[in-house]
Amino acid sequence: MAVQLPFLTSTNFSGLFNERFWQNAWPLPPQNQLKRGALVPDVELPGVALSEPVRLSKVWKEQPLLLVFTRIFTEHQYCPLCYPYLKALNENYNTFQGKGVAVLVVTSTDAHQSEKVKADMALKMPLLYDPSCQVFRKYRTGQALGAPLPAQFLIDQEGKLRYKHLFSFLEPNAPLERLFQEIDAFGATVPPTETR
Numbered sequence: 001m002a003v004q005l006p007f008l009t010s011t012n013f014s015g016l017f018n019e020r021f022w023q024n025a026w027p028l029p030p031q032n033q034l035k036r037g038a039l040v041p042d043v044e045l046p047g048v049a050l051s052e053p054v055r056l057s058k059v060w061k062e063q064p065l066l067l068v069f070t071r072i073f074t075e076h077q078y079c080p081l082c083y084p085y086l087k088a089l090n091e092n093y094n095t096f097q098g099k100g101v102a103v104l105v106v107t108s109t110d111a112h113q114s115e116k117v118k119a120d121m122a123l124k125m126p127l128l129y130d131p132s133c134q135v136f137r138k139y140r141t142g143q144a145l146g147a148p149l150p151a152q153f154l155i156d157q158e159g160k161l162r163y164k165h166l167f168s169f170l171e172p173n174a175p176l177e178r179l180f181q182e183i184d185a186f187g188a189t190v191p192p193t194e195t196r
Contacts, residue, residue: 020108020131020147030142030149030166038161040067040153041138045106045128048118054128059102060155064162064186066096066179067153068105068125069141072117081172082150086121092176093124099183101154108133108148142167154182162186 034040042057059065070086071079089096089103096103103125107114114129130136136148143149149167152174156162163182165174 020133023133023143025146027144028142030140030151032140032151032164032166034161034164036161036163039159040155040161041135042159043135043138045130045135046111047126047128048111048114050126054104054126056104056155057159059104060157060159062102062157064101064157064183065155066101066103066183067139067155068103069136069139069148069151069153070105070107071147071150072107072109072113078117079147079150085150085173086123088176090121090123090125095180096183099180101183104128106130106135108136152179154179156186 040056042055044053044055046053056065056067068089071082086105089105093103105123105125106128107117108130109117110131111129114127117123118127133143133148136143139151139153141149141151150173151167152163152165153161154163163174163179165171165178167173
């Protein structure tokens, strides 16, 4: 039996028309002007099944960080462009870890919806949530049709931008091959193991 994708089969629109939807209804293109080498905003967000919020600088000081902003409307309605991308990231999570890069995914769903998304997709990557969309706005990812737009930022251990990809209809998300090229180009490596 073929697997059916939730964004194509669900007729459950509960939770879709909330405050977040109306705040992001008006289309705004991505406006992030950060250049390579610029310091990125440091923020803190709660995450699914995490005991405390995650501060980005704490992560990137330990290892380079791939910060992935994704577009999910509710636990029932996934963006048809972001769902397969999240699956591909999840399947390649060990490759990112092998290259010494942390991956954090940020969604605009609330805590309950985010828990359901992480469980349904069996996400290995930490899933942070930003239902107020303040971090999406701080990173100026843009918005349309009720949710912020996707974007990816590769950040080095000094908190500087190494690569960014902003949404476009031709290329909604950064190709994984390009991300791996960018990671290899600045030489992210696995931190040395401590010997005792």
